[in-house]
């Protein structure tokens with residue numbers, strides 16, 4: 588199924604890559620990495636690994652093929668005069684840190700205070716995934732999601748809070764499991780008005 592913009596609308600941001608579509612220099616690079624890590628890339632168990640890894644990375648980074656703003660184009664104006672906060676809570680997401688290309692796994696809370704219209708609630712998660720499925724730092728991810736909603740939906744306020752665990756801190760380096768990073772971006776009324784900010788943070792459970 589395609590939407591009005593001719594893009595896949597089935598939850599996948601891109602189609603899976605056909606084996607032939609993985610360029611040779613990419614598989615060569617992964618083979619080099621395996622050898623450098625200390626294993627033999629030609630042994631049976633690893634012989635198809637470069638192709639699998641290449642396909643997996645295209646999937647992890649599918650956000651580069653997406654323009655997240657497009658998800659906010661279809662809006663609804665008839666919502667019975669609803670004029671309070673809309674919050675999508677506990678949205679699980681995965682990303683990769685741009686420093687180590689290691690997984691960032693977490694959840695996001697995305698809220699806005701509508702002005703003239705609302706958006707389909709799934710679209711907030713689509714915006715999140717569109718930015719998360721790239722090489723990221725959590726601060727930029729948080730800012731990009733909030734800015735995209737602010738610029739395209741033009742609401743009275745946007746609040747984004749992201750809590751995540753970084754594998755570059757748990758599986759390597761400082762090796763500190765159980766630690767979570769929290770980032771937030773408040774815009775409009777949630778930035779300017781203390782009561783609105785407290786209300787949205789309470790709804791988020793933060």
Ligand SMILES: Nc1nc2c(ncn2[C@@H]2O[C@H](COP(=O)(O)OP(=O)(O)OP(=O)(O)O)[C@@H](O)[C@H]2O)c(=O)[nH]1
Nearest residue numbers: 684685686687723724725726753755756759760761
């Ligand atoms: N601010 C921020 N830092 C991040 C994020 N993801 C990873 N990092 C940090 O990026 C930093 C990179 O530091 P470097 O000193 O250049 O790299 P490194 O030697 O591998 O550092 P260690 O992780 O401390 O071993 C580390 O402190 C990571 O914890 C993120 O989303 N935001």
Ligand SMILES: [Zn+2]
Nearest residue numbers: 684686687755
């Ligand atoms: Zn990292």
